[in-house]
Amino acid sequence: MPDPQWLSPEEQxxxxxxxxxxxxxxxxFxxxxxxxEGLTFAS
Structure with missing residues (x-):
């Protein structure tokens, strides 16, 4: 399994x-x- 490729400093x-x-x-939200409106985001 290859090593993970981490984000570059710019990408980070x-x-x-x-x-x-x-x-x-x-x-x-x-x-x-x-x-x-008296609502929740999950409603």
Whole structure:
């Protein structure tokens, strides 16, 4: 089995902020839906 190919420094600089956004996005949607319409993102 070949060794995994890790991200280059340039790819890592692009990936880390994107991953952070993807983790925060659902809670942001949930907060706004709850505030505006009394719903949750999972509903």
């Amino acid at each position: 600089r692009a990936w880390v902020p994107l991953a952070a956004l993807l983790f925060r996005l659902p809670s942001g 949930d907060s706004q839906l709850q505030r505006d």
